[in-house]
Amino acid sequence: MSKKTLEAAWARLAAHHKSVAARPISTLFAHGDRPAEFSATACGFLFDYSKTNIDREGRELLLELAEAAQIGTARAAMFTGEKINRTEGRAVLHTALRALDAEVQVDGQDVMAAVRATHARMCTFAEAVRSGAFTVSGGAVRDVVNIGIGGSDLGPAMACLALAPQADGPRCHFVSNVDGAHVHDVLAGLDPARTLVIVASKTFTTIETMTNAGHVRDWLAAAGLDPAAHLVALSSATGKTAEWGIPPARVFGFEDWVGGRYSVWGPIGLSLMLAIGPARFNDFLAGAAAMDRHFREAPLQENLPVLLALVGIWHNQICGHATRAVLPYDQRLARLPAYLQQLEMESNGKRVAMDGQDLTRHSGPIVWGEPGTNGQHAFYQLLHQGTRIVPAEFLIAARGHEPDLDNQHRLLIANCLAQAQALLEGRSLETAREMMAARGFTGDDLEMQARHRVFPGNRPSTLLVYERLSPAALGGILALYEHRVFVEGVILGINSFDQWGVELGKELALALAPALEGEAVPAEPSTAALVAHLRALRGEA
Numbered sequence: 001m002s003k004k005t006l007e008a009a010w011a012r013l014a015a016h017h018k019s020v021a022a023r024p025i026s027t028l029f030a031h032g033d034r035p036a037e038f039s040a041t042a043c044g045f046l047f048d049y050s051k052t053n054i055d056r057e058g059r060e061l062l063l064e065l066a067e068a069a070q071i072g073t074a075r076a077a078m079f080t081g082e083k084i085n086r087t088e089g090r091a092v093l094h095t096a097l098r099a100l101d102a103e104v105q106v107d108g109q110d111v112m113a114a115v116r117a118t119h120a121r122m123c124t125f126a127e128a129v130r131s132g133a134f135t136v137s138g139g140a141v142r143d144v145v146n147i148g149i150g151g152s153d154l155g156p157a158m159a160c161l162a163l164a165p166q167a168d169g170p171r172c173h174f175v176s177n178v179d180g181a182h183v184h185d186v187l188a189g190l191d192p193a194r195t196l197v198i199v200a201s202k203t204f205t206t207i208e209t210m211t212n213a214g215h216v217r218d219w220l221a222a223a224g225l226d227p228a229a230h231l232v233a234l235s236s237a238t239g240k241t242a243e244w245g246i247p248p249a250r251v252f253g254f255e256d257w258v259g260g261r262y263s264v265w266g267p268i269g270l271s272l273m274l275a276i277g278p279a280r281f282n283d284f285l286a287g288a289a290a291m292d293r294h295f296r297e298a299p300l301q302e303n304l305p306v307l308l309a310l311v312g313i314w315h316n317q318i319c320g321h322a323t324r325a326v327l328p329y330d331q332r333l334a335r336l337p338a339y340l341q342q343l344e345m346e347s348n349g350k351r352v353a354m355d356g357q358d359l360t361r362h363s364g365p366i367v368w369g370e371p372g373t374n375g376q377h378a379f380y381q382l383l384h385q386g387t388r389i390v391p392a393e394f395l396i397a398a399r400g401h402e403p404d405l406d407n408q409h410r411l412l413i414a415n416c417l418a419q420a421q422a423l424l425e426g427r428s429l430e431t432a433r434e435m436m437a438a439r440g441f442t443g444d445d446l447e448m449q450a451r452h453r454v455f456p457g458n459r460p461s462t463l464l465v466y467e468r469l470s471p472a473a474l475g476g477i478l479a480l481y482e483h484r485v486f487v488e489g490v491i492l493g494i495n496s497f498d499q500w501g502v503e504l505g506k507e508l509a510l511a512l513a514p515a516l517e518g519e520a521v522p523a524e525p526s527t528a529a530l531v532a533h534l535r536a537l538r539g540e541a
């Protein structure tokens with residue numbers, strides 16, 4: 001890619017933004033059929049970005065930016081197994097986990113035979129657990145505890161909640177935090193004899209996971225059971241799983257080209273497969289694979305992941321909005337914002353470009369959110385009247401899973417659309433004055449009261465619409481976001497697939513452990529003082 005072409009595309013966008021920044025978004029609807037022209041459909045999704053300040057020229061310039069960043073070349077490199085994760089010398093092939101018929105090679109070697117074999121073993125195992133043919137010490141498995149953190153937890157935990165209406169297998173629970181409260185509360189009430197324990201860790205060294213796994217192994221042993229009969233491992237480190245005494249038949253491995261935050265599609269998704277069954281899990285994969293095909297084949301201007309990325313770049317880089325709110329009007333997507341926080345911020349929260357040079361612009365956005373309508377009664381106040389603008393990303397299904405509660409689903413949709421409309425249109429001082437006058441206010445009091453009731457509006461939002469949160473729809477949503485993050489990363493020149501920023505804290509935590517046992521004093525004075533204070537509170541100093 002020519003740096004000059006790319007910088008010129010950025011400069012043109014900045015200049016265009018300067019010329020339209022003061023324009024109210026609502027005025028854009030005066031011309032043509034904006035809702036149709038600024039939305040796109042694919043794979044059962046409608047993505048509406050008409051309530052943004054992007055006009056035809058802005059979109060053209062954004063597409064030019066994507067072309068200048070050579071999205072097409074980068075995309076081909078990812079799908080064909082080139083080692084685009086340069087700092088770790090790895091290919092990036094999570095897409096291969098959901099394209100079981102594909103032919104993919106890394107270093108000239110076929111990788112799909114192993115992917116297919118592991119997938120088949122997972123299906124057989126899941127069927128056996130679900131049917132009761134596979135038993136633990138006390139008989140058929142009633143509860144599954146997945147112990148993992150980050151990508152080894154967030155994907156399956158989020159998806160198990162999202163697809164609860166399809167869950168007809170054993171009950172799945174998730175332990176991630178090293179805080180003993182987490183494992184304690186999850187195990188409370190479970191019968192060890194009927195519990196299957198999945199230790200999910202790509203590296204099998206993550207301190208939180210291995211500590212929790214050790215505790216659960218002791219919990220099984222304390223009940224007089226053979227822990228090995230209850231344990232399953234999902235890991236790339238098969239040597240380490242063997243040291244743990246987990247029988248190879250219950251170890252499901254994957255290659256280093258599956259990044260943690262991209263791993264729900266393979267063995268790390270085993271808990272989800274146990275919950276919903278292999279057929280629905282395959283629908284989940286198929287939904288993602290359809291989005292992969294769309295991402296590879298659709299022209300950039302109709303390409304959903306590219307459009308999401310460009311709207312993101314517009315808001316984050318061009319308009320300077322540092323954060324983005326993800327607002328699923330879908331209670332079962334309650335963990336989607338947390339999942340996306342890892343996906344987006346671990347991928348694109350970097351300070352240097354691919355070549356190690358400082359980024360010349362900001363890294364990816366801060367992502368946060370909560371399901372609607374709950375958020376409306378919490379932080380939406382700031383979205384509507386705060387001094388900072390937070391682009392809102394709404395998600396809504398046309399139908400829920402509860403036909404007898406369809407009236408509530410209509411109310412949910414009404415709320416979602418109303419919020420987007422309120423953000424766009426706002427309420428003028430004039431209208432607020434009329435309102436307060438009608439309520440009997442006069443003079444200075446009327447003016448003061450009215451000013452509190454003004455909504456500036458002109459706040460951008462997008463909406464992703466789908467028919468219903470099925471396994472395929474969830475697969476599509478996650479793949480859409482994965483590729484969006486990839487496209488944003490390519491445009492910013494970031495390696496979206498490493499995560500060196502998580503290392504320092506891990507190292508320091510290990511180094512601090514002896515200090516908390518009184519065996520050393522940290523050199524850093526603030527930390528030393530806090531360790532002393534905490535030890536005193538614990539009655540240890």
Ligand SMILES: O=P(O)(O)OC[C@H]1O[C@](O)(CO)[C@@H](O)[C@@H]1O
Pocket residue numbers: 149150151152200201202203204205206209260261346499502
């Ligand atoms: O699966 P593992 O190796 O236990 O890692 C868990 C998580 O830890 C991280 O490496 C970061 O702390 C994530 O990228 C990863 O998903």
